[in-house]
Amino acid sequence: MPGNRIKLKFTLNEKDVTIECPPGRRLIDIIRLDFKLTGTKEGCGKGECGSCVILMNGNTVNSCIIPAFRLADANIVTIEGLARVKGIPDIRSLFAEIQPLQCGYCASGVQMVLAALLLQNPKPDEREIREALSGNICFCSAYSGLLKSALHVVKHSKKRRYAKRISG
């Protein structure tokens, strides 16, 4: 292996992938530059704003502060792969239905956090939604629209489960 590079195998949006890179390369750069998945955005580069959140082994992480060497055998889901995650509704489409007055820059991170919340707690109340999203900064401060969208997702999520129960 030339210089300080390592070979890593992991799963990215349900696909097995391999990459060779310096061990400290940031996960956000691997996602955006190496795999050309630009749905994940960089807001601060210091793990503070939540714009770059993705799912790593089912947990939310700020991809701007995850070094490459942690990726070995990891299961990574980005916003592009969210629709394929089982057990949660199509969050991106549900957000689009509400059309909040937002620029959309923080939306990817918010939707990933919401997905992780629903995977652990299918029926969160408003307080739990606020707590889960407390690590996501909306630079536009359009929080009321953001909350409205999140509540719409949860409401829809509950309806689908109820419909499934009815249909047996």
Next chain:
Amino acid sequence: MEFIDDITYANLLAGLTVRSAIARGRIKNITLPDLPDGYFAVTAQDIPGENKLSGNVKGMPYLAEGDVNYAGEPILLLAGPEEEVLHDIAAKILIEYVESQPVLDMVSAEINGCVERIQYSLGDPESAFKNADQIVEGEYTMGSQVHCYPEPQGAVAFWDGTILMVYASSQEPFSIRNELTRLLKLKPGRIRICVPGLGRALEGKRLPSVFIAVHAALLSYAAGKPVKLIYDRYEDFLFTPGSHPALIRHKTALNKDGKPQGMNVDLLLDSGAYQSDSSHVLSQAALAACGAYSCANIEVVAKLVLTNKVPSGFFQGTGRPQAFFAAELHSARLEEISQLDPYIWKKENLLSEGHMTPTGWRLKGHVGAIPVLEEVVRISDFRRKYSAYTAMKNRRKSIQKSQGPLRGIGLSICSQGIGYLGPSIGGDESYSVKVSLNMDKKCRIYTSLIDMGQGLKHIFTHLASKILNLDASKIIIEPMDTQKVPDTGPTTLSQTLHIGAKLVERCCLAIQKKRIIQSLPIEVMRKFKRAKDQNWDPLTFKGNPYESYAWAGTVIDLEIDPVTLKSVCRGIWMALDAGVLWNEEWAKEIAESGFIQALGYASRQSRGPDEDVTKHPLLTGFNMHELLNMPAIKINFINPNDIQHSEDTKAFDELPFMGVAPAYTAAVSQATGLYINRMPLTPEVIQECLATE
């Protein structure tokens, strides 16, 4: 949605800005190391045209040549395949300077002389002060604050030998095109500017976005390859323009009843190293110097100085937040001296119909100052709480011995002038919109205005859909491309409502008429016409400077931990008079998001040579709210009737930035019993005020 950093090309080069390490001096020599293959450097000598920003900016070069006037001023640019290698090259560049003593504070700069001055008066202020029973003085300061927009500044440019393609994160794409036409001596048709997703720009993506787009273009022009130049958050915080720091001195002459008989306002703004857009900021601040109050005898002197700091620029409110902050805090002092409830004092002194404004215009018709005061006081229960918290403060022996949190409530009234009738700052006589109705029965709207979360898409779609009787899905707003859309001016909420919406409406009404007699396709373009009001003289500052006004009353109820001095807002109320609304729900969302940003503005760290932000500009230090700690906000619009014409709407997006900071500071003053005269108001500032007390 796609943003600047998502744009990519094959063979894309990264860009880097090399900046001055000193605040003031002369560049004696630049020694570049040998550049590896595929790496390029651009200096001022490589710019074909005149190396200066045009328009309202005075003397500001794109790349420093000879003199440097602030630490961080761009001197040269680098481009190459690997960003790490660029940083290595930059570390090896040797720039020799002859340093001079910088001027870093406004007071010293004022002694050296100001670069611009506005002075106007009303009545006979000299006699008013001569005959005063009491004169109350106050001094109020505001630091420079940064915008903290979602995506840092950036641009991608590609000169392929024929066409210069620039992707810019910019509110002013046509300004970029005009600058590049001049700098690179290219015809406008060979330059194409596109704006992908912009993000809520907060007035921060005007001049700085032109600057970085030009830099990216210069690099691509030299390299013949695509170049992406993006500032990281740290670089963006430190080196892009923030709001104008201000020092405002108020002097008020009172009669024996404590009523103001004369007002004297001395307002000083720090333009930083260059005058970029500062003339307009100064004029707006001068117009708002007396706040929303009536007085028969007024003198206002507003001055602009240069210092060796990062140039100041547009910020939400354009100079008015600074003016209203000082005016409202000073009125809080007058209220205290008169021993009147702030509501009573304000009601007696606010502008209303028949009063003369500071620029000598007699107000006719509806004036929203007192209606918003009445409404916000009612919905917040201000008067009862104000008395209760005053009693709590008077019973308290000291902050340190306080048994529970300190409680305070603050009230402010402010206005936003709409449709400034002074000199155009951007050539608005050419602003236009084009609309077409095509064979596919779809309506297409062509404008340089961009939806950055201010509701442009909702408003334009609503207008076109209603007038042309089309489903919203048939209305398309064409992507921003300078080769395809006309210039409608810079993207702001005010521009969207005041100019864009009106032009879209006029186009759609014209199409509606033509449709009767003409077959499809039909295309119409309409140009903006400035109101020709003979009543405003920008040279003497006499008359009525705006087409209309929106008003806001703000109340903030907070508590402060006596140990940490950290504040928590228990309740926030705002009453807005913004004319008729497109949609009350959207309007509340926009007002609320502005409110939360303004709250951060009131309590964020400011940028200064000795303050922490220059060393650790972390978002946590900027007190940005998130969903968990978002305060409860109640917003009431007065008379939000259904809209009939776009003429009836008013912009109101700047009102939170004018109303929140003084209400917040007044609440902290009441809670702590301290005289506070500056912002941003962090716990550290409160601690300093306690120590001084």
